[in-house]
Amino acid sequence: MRLRCAVLDDYQNVATTVADWSPLDGRVEVVPFAGHFGSEDELAAALADFDIVVTLRERVPFPASLLGRLPRLRLLVASGMRNSVIDLAAARAAGVTVCGTESSSAPPAELTWALLLGLARGIVEEGNSLRAAGPWQSTVGADLEGRRLGLLGLGRVGGRVARVGLAFGMEVRAWSRNLTAERAAEVGVRRASSKEELLAESDFVSVHLALSERTRGLLGAAELALLKPTAYLVNTSRAAIVDQDALLAALREGRIAGAGVDVFDTEPLPAGHPMRTAPRLLATPHLGYVSRANYARYYGQAVEDVLAYLAGEPVRVLG
Incomplete structure (x- = not known):
């Protein structure tokens, strides 16, 4: 048979x-x-x-x-x-x-930069406005050169993201519980002394950690409150690392400039899910490895x- x-x-x-x-x-x-x-x-x-x-x-x-x-x-x-x-x-x-x-670690690293650049330069908003014959320029882009990129995790994907950040002229910092100064130096970046320092001092924060009991809920309301109001958060790793409700609240209240998210607590995302309509959010349907x-x-x-x-x-x- x-x-x-x-x-x-x-x-x-x-x-x-x-x-x-x-x-x-x-x-x-x-x-x-x-x-x-x-x-x-x-x-x-x-x-x-x-x-x-x-x-x-x-x-x-x-x-x-x-x-x-x-x-x-x-x-x-x-x-x-x-x-x-x-x-x-x-x-x-x-x-x-x-x-x-x-x-391959290349596709998720590439999507990370698609989201980060899309957020920084208002690509979706400006593109939609152009197609609808709306305002000609309505946003002022955020600069990358000279800004700080903070990476939570410096493994295969995080390392690739770091090298692109350096090519853009960004100051790159990284943190994870097991990250050594030697590994950071190998990639050409510096190790942040703490998660709190990385969050508070970065202009862009990108998540590249494996999901485990230690990383589940790593970024909750208290951690998101450390971000600058002009900062952007990108998560192409695992949804459960970032508290979804806390992120939605930060976006709605304008406490961060924006977020790029490719991963969700429930996938496919239900039609009426609040992540579909949240302000300041650039979301993609888990395309990191696609x-x-x-x-x-x-x-x-x-x-x-x-x-x-x-x-x-x-x-x-x-x-």
Whole structure:
């Protein structure tokens, strides 16, 4: 009997065209799903007849409760080599192998700068005004050269963002609990003495931390209050690192100049969600990793993961 493989959340209908799935022909039936399943019941019903599931990043949680309702599932492939929404222990207990893929740090770093520049120069507001024959110039752009960029996290993505900031002539500072002065110097930036110093003295703050119990809620109301009223905050990392309600309040009350956000507590964002209409907010629908090269890597290596599993030698096993 031929195995069945579900490819979840293929919003752009490109999963089966950006990579070569032909090595699975005759052995695995590949079925992409363009829509998002909003509940565990919907997922359990849709995936009941599948042996393999390919899921993109952390779009779909796989808790123990869902895994227990998928007795046919044997292989779960997630893009990236880290996934906080898959219960790896429950998967092992259920006999499900979980594999990952490589992921490039370039696309999220590039999107960070798209948001930061869009905020600084009022690109969306000015572009919309031009199209609507509105005012010719209504904003005064914020300068980057000579301003301070504060990075929360200086890993693969943060390091890339830092180097671009330096190229713009910005003064770059970074902070995380484990950041050393040596690592900061390696990138060409200085380590801030504290999170509070970085927030209070930066003109632009960008979040590049992994989500963990230590970083969850790292920026709450008290931390956001440290930002200058002329400062901008960008988050392309994980929504839970920044308290969403506190950020909305800061934006509504004009306590910061603006924010660029690519990640949300609930995704896809519900139609009536306040993040869709918040003032001073430039928001994108979690596009950080969405690029043609990254997708080709994700799905190409997903095929490799399936082939290796079928050969009895799984690769890139998570957990």
